[in-house]
Amino acid sequence: MKQVDKSAYSFRLYAHKGRWASYYHQLDEVLAFDPRSVLDVGVGDKVFASYIKNNTDIAYTSIDIADDLKPDIVGSVESLPFPDGSFDIVCAFEVLEHLPFEKLPKALAEIARVAKNGAVITLPHFGPAFRFMLKLPFIPELKCAFKIPFPRQHAWKGQHYWEIGKKGYSPATIRKAIKQHFIIRREFVPFENQYHHFFTLEPMTEGWKPADRRDPRGLVRKAVFGSVRLLFPRDHSGGIILMYHSIGYNGAPFTVKPDEFERQMRFLKEEGFRFLKFSELVERLDRGRSLDHTVCVTFDDGYEDNYTNAFPILQRYGIPRSYFISTDSMGKTREISGGFKFNMMDERMIADLLKTGLVECLPHGHMHLSLGKIDLEEARRDIEASQGSLAAITGKKSEYFAYPYGNHSPELLELMTALGFKAAVGVEEGVVTARSDRLFLPRMEVSARTSFSKFVCKTTRARAYLRLKRLLKRWL
Numbered sequence: 001m002k003q004v005d006k007s008a009y010s011f012r013l014y015a016h017k018g019r020w021a022s023y024y025h026q027l028d029e030v031l032a033f034d035p036r037s038v039l040d041v042g043v044g045d046k047v048f049a050s051y052i053k054n055n056t057d058i059a060y061t062s063i064d065i066a067d068d069l070k071p072d073i074v075g076s077v078e079s080l081p082f083p084d085g086s087f088d089i090v091c092a093f094e095v096l097e098h099l100p101f102e103k104l105p106k107a108l109a110e111i112a113r114v115a116k117n118g119a120v121i122t123l124p125h126f127g128p129a130f131r132f133m134l135k136l137p138f139i140p141e142l143k144c145a146f147k148i149p150f151p152r153q154h155a156w157k158g159q160h161y162w163e164i165g166k167k168g169y170s171p172a173t174i175r176k177a178i179k180q181h182f183i184i185r186r187e188f189v190p191f192e193n194q195y196h197h198f199f200t201l202e203p204m205t206e207g208w209k210p211a212d213r214r215d216p217r218g219l220v221r222k223a224v225f226g227s228v229r230l231l232f233p234r235d236h237s238g239g240i241i242l243m244y245h246s247i248g249y250n251g252a253p254f255t256v257k258p259d260e261f262e263r264q265m266r267f268l269k270e271e272g273f274r275f276l277k278f279s280e281l282v283e284r285l286d287r288g289r290s291l292d293h294t295v296c297v298t299f300d301d302g303y304e305d306n307y308t309n310a311f312p313i314l315q316r317y318g319i320p321r322s323y324f325i326s327t328d329s330m331g332k333t334r335e336i337s338g339g340f341k342f343n344m345m346d347e348r349m350i351a352d353l354l355k356t357g358l359v360e361c362l363p364h365g366h367m368h369l370s371l372g373k374i375d376l377e378e379a380r381r382d383i384e385a386s387q388g389s390l391a392a393i394t395g396k397k398s399e400y401f402a403y404p405y406g407n408h409s410p411e412l413l414e415l416m417t418a419l420g421f422k423a424a425v426g427v428e429e430g431v432v433t434a435r436s437d438r439l440f441l442p443r444m445e446v447s448a449r450t451s452f453s454k455f456v457c458k459t460t461r462a463r464a465y466l467r468l469k470r471l472l473k474r475w476l
């Protein structure tokens, strides 16, 4: 049913200052996904549409129930005329409140069905807002805003059937409805427009269940990490590359137990990280895009337990990841210091991983040598051998590499450039930024020694954590 007349989209009245702030955040949230295609449910005044069409190469499609607004397709969000996963991102800005609340689950289900990578939804949020901002020279800007709960009965005025914050439509109620179909990656009310509530959503992967908030241990955990958070302000800047080796119960110093690994993956999901394969991370760097809120999960060497233990967990959470394979040991056993023996993945297992589409396998040297210490010609042969044997499985020559033991030398880095490598990782701890050396990118090691609180510090308070660690090292 058509509700909004074309004449309603007037400057000042509809496109008021606050709404322009919302346009900024709409674009900011959508562009952060780096999508190739976008479906816009409800055309509005087409400000968002015109920016996307004129300034990006994203394929834009709009759908609206009102034909006089000239959407690309006339239709309803209750039954979107598109096959599953048709668009990278689906947006619905100030649209869903135009449907009776009972229809919200169906609309969300439809959006989730056609959205491949995520959705950005905004909804009106009623209630008086408290806003405070102070900027004095030489001190950081102070900015805070919160809405005062004021659950008034909603009155139908011909457009909105409901609004967040009205009686019976608390933020918790809306969140619960959304969580039936999506993982909420980010949620906020823009400082400049206290009437719009943003939800940035990720599709739910099979088997994903939000953590049970009533779990008493969860409360303790929350209290503990709440205090960690106070000590280290939230920091998601820069990209995090995690380095794993074995996932199992073998007791080796670098091994992470599967339940601990699952907890870490769940945390990253809930924290709202965007998972990237290593090549995708480098591509983003090359294009000058921000790496904030991104994480890349990498596994070194190619242990068989990556296939038997980690694989089901990663598939359940739908996590893209990169494996650095030491090619000579494929299908063999590898012994590390301390007498720990490991079975290594064979070519069939690697091919299985690749079939998921979430995986890339990259070279990590053929014989797992300290490449910075050996003869340069020998290093070249070893690097090319691992590149070659992997290409035989993956069908393409990799331009990415991980140095065994993180060992490297200035000459080796030169050789890497000469061999056409785009990027490589070591084992130095740090956060990846635009300034990082592509041929020696830092990683965060996760091992048996990494407690969960340390993991949280490494991934979300990385900067503060590293700073503290550096300081402590100086003192101790």
Ligand SMILES: [Zn+2]
Pocket: 300, 301, 326, 364, 368, 403, 404, 405
């Ligand atoms: Zn290694």
